[in-house]
Amino acid sequence: MAETVPVQHLPRPRISYRKPARPHYLERDDYVKPASEIDLDAIDFVDVEQWRQHKMWDRFARLRKEDPVHYTPDSPVGPYWSITRYEDVKAVDVDNKRFSSDASYGGITLGKPLEEFTAESFISADEPDHWNQRKPMQPAVAPALLRNEFEPLIRERTRAVLDSLPDDKPFDWVEAVSTELTAMMLATLLGYPQERRRELTRWSDVTTNPFDPDICPGGREQWLQELNACLGTFSTIYAERQSAPPTNDLISLLAHGPATRNLSPQELLGNVLLLIIGGNDTTRNTMSGGIYALNKFPDEYAKLRDDPGLIPNMVSEMIRWQTPLAYMRRTALEDVSMHGKTIRKGDQVAMWYISANRDERFWEQDPDALIIDRKQAKDHISFGFGIHRCYGNRLAELQLRILWEEIMQRFTHIEVIDEPSRTSSAFVHGYTWLPVICHRKA
Template sequence: MADGASTIRDEARARAWSTPLEDFHPGDPDLFRTDTHWPYFERLRKEAPVHWCRDSEFGAYWSVTRYDDIMAVDTNHQTFSSEAALGGITIRDARADLRRPSFIAMDPPKHDVQRKTVSPIVAPANLARMEPIIRERAGRILDELPIGETFDWVDRVSIELTTQMLATLFDFPFEERRKLTHWSDIATTLPGPGGLVATEEERQAELMECLAYFTGLWNERVNQPPAGDLISMMAHGEATRNMTPDEYLGNVILLIVGGNDTTRNSISGGVLALNQNPAEYEKLRADPSIIPNMVPEIIRWQTPLAHMRRTALADVELGGQTIRKGDKVVMWYVSGNRDEAAIPDPESFSIDRERPRQHLSFGFGIHRCVGNRLAELQLKIVWEEILKRFRNVEVVGEPRRVRSSFVKGYETLPVRITA
C-alpha cells in the first residue's frame, strides 16, 4: 500500500516537472484527492510564483504560491476583494444567482460589524469556560474507542469531537448534531458522479433544508432574551438581525464549515503526520509538554483549507506579473506553508519547531480565522487526552482524501489502538 502511494507520488513529480507551465492547473481537485499536488506547487514557487492558468473547470485564475506574495494579497483588501457578488472566496465561482453573502465574503465596512457580532463567542473568557466541556467530551469519545481492532478515526474522533463543539456553539439540538457535519460537507462538496450530490440543484435543495432548520432556531431565539450562542448573537445583533435569508444561510454555512472542517481535518492530519514521522511521535511520548508547540505545527502541516480566493478591483503588479481588474486570484496557503524562503526546513514535520505559529493556515489581515484559538484549544486537549490513555494510535492503511482543492481533508483514516 505504501509502495503504491510512493509510486503515484513519483509519477506525479515526473509529470509536474515535465508539463509546460502554461498547461498547469494546480487547482485540479484530483491532485488533492491523490495527495500529488506538492510537486506542482514546488515548481511554481521556483519558476512561476504568480502563475496564470488560462483555462480550467473553474475558469481562468492566478495562483499565488509564495508566503510573502500571499501575505501581500491577504492584507490588501482595498485591491483584492472577497465580495460574494464578485465570485466569493473559493476557486469555484458561486453561480450568479446563488452568491450568498457572509462576513468572510464581504469587504469592510459591512464585514467588520458582522464579524464583531459573533466574535465574543471565542473571547478568552468564553474559551476558558469551554475548556472543561471539551476535555470531558474528548475523554468520553476516546474511552469508547475499541482497542486492538481497526476503526475509522475520522468518524469516531475527529468528526464527533468537532460536531459536539459546533452543536454547543449554536446551542443546536445535540441528538441531531450530525446534520451539522452533513451540511458542512454539502456546502463544500463538488457536485458530480460518485460525490455527495450529483448536481448543483441537489446541493441547493440540501442547503435550503439547512436554512429551514436554522430559521426555526432563529425564530425561537429572537423571541427569547439574548443568550451566548451564535444564533442568538446574530438574531439580536444590530448588524445581523435584519439579514436576508440568503445572508443568514451564508453566515451559518461559514460558521459550520469554519468550526467543523478545519479542526476535524487537523485532528486527523495530526495522527497521520505522527505516524509518518515516528521519531516525532517518540519525542511527543517522551515529553507531552511539547503539545502546545505541536498544535500549530500540525495546523501548518495539514493546512486544512488549501486556498482562499480574491478578485482584483484594479490592475495591479505582483511578482512581476500584471493582474487585471476582475481577475480571480487564488492564494495557495498549502504552498505558502511549504515556502523555504519564509519557513526554515518547511518539508519536515517538527513538533518542537522554533516558530510554529509562522504559518498561513488561518489567513491574515481582516479575514484571519475568527475561531483560530478555539481550533488550537480543541487540538491541544484531544492530544493531552490521547497521551493519557494510549501509547500508540497506529495508522493501518492509506487515508481516503476529500476530492477538493479548497477543503484539504480526509474522508476516512483507518487506525488501530494497541492495548
C-alpha cells in the same frame, strides 16, 4: 452557553473500518502526471483528482521556484492567478484596498456562484460590512468563555470519546473521533440539538464537495435540496432566537447583532455555512492529519512521548503541516504588478495557504516535514492573515491541545494501518477515511 444534553447520554458514533468505495474512473494511477511532465501553463489546481491522490505538492514547488505569480488561462472556474510564496500570500491577504473578498465580485472561492443559489457572509465582505457582521459573534469565543465553559466541556467529551474506542482493533478515526468531536462542539456553538449534530457535518461536506459523486450522487439537484433544507432549518432557528432573550450561541448573536438581526435568506445561509465549515473542517481535518503525520514521522512521535509538554507547539505545527483550507480567493480591484506580472482589475486571485506553509524561502527547517518543536510553528498562515484571520482560531487550538493531552494519557501509540482516503476538493484539504489501531497503555 447552556449544555442541555449530558455527555454520557450522547449517541455514540459508528465504529467502522470499511474503506469507502470510489468511482472506477477515480482509481487511475496515471490520472495525474508529475509536474515535470506537464507544461507550466497547464498547471491547474482546480482539478480535484490531484488533491484526492495528494499529487499537488510538486506543482506548488515548481510554481514557487519558477512562476510564483502564475496564470491559469483555461479552467472550469475560469482564468485565475495562483500566489504560492509565503510573503506574497501574506501581502495579498492584508491588501484589502486592492484585493476584495466581497461576494459581489465572486467571494472567497474560485469560480462564479451557481445561479440557482447564492450565499453571502461576513467573510465574503469588505470593510466596513465585514467587521459590522463579524463583531457581534466575538463573544462566542471570548477568552473567559473558552477557559471557564468550553475547556472543561471539551475535555469531558474528549475523554468519553477516547474511552469508547476499541483496543487493538481497526476502525476509522475520521468517523469515530474527528467528526464526532467537532460535531459536538459545532452543535454547542450554534445552539443546535446535539442529537442532530451530524446534520451539521453533512451540510459542511455538501457545501465544500458539491459535485463529488460520493457526497452528492444526485448532483446539482441533490446539492440544492440539501442546502435548501439547511436554510429552512436555520431560518426557523434564527426567527426563534430573534424572539428570545440573547445568549452566547452564534445564531442568537446573529439574531441580535445590530448589523445581523435582519439578514436576508442568502446572508443567513452564507453566515451559517461559514460558521459550520469554519467550525468543522479546520479542526476535524487537523485531528486526522495530526495522527497521520506522526505516523509518517515516527521520530517526532517518539519526541512527543518523551516530552508531552511540546503539545501546544505541536498543535501549531500540525495546523501548518495539514493546512485544512488550502486557499482563499480575492478579486483584484485595480491592476497590480507582482514579480513582473500584471494582475488585471477583475481577475481572480487564489492565495494558496497550503503552498505558503511549505515555502522553502520562509521556513528554516524542512517545510515538508512535521517537526513538533519547530521554532516558527506559530507563523503558519492556515488561519489567514489580516482582517479576515479566523476568529475561532483559539477554539480550534484548544480542541486540538486537549485531544492530544488526553491521547497521551491513554495510548502508547495510535497506529495508522493504511493510506487515508482524501477529500476531492481544492478548497478543503482533508480526509474521509483514516484506518487506525489504538494501543492503550497498560
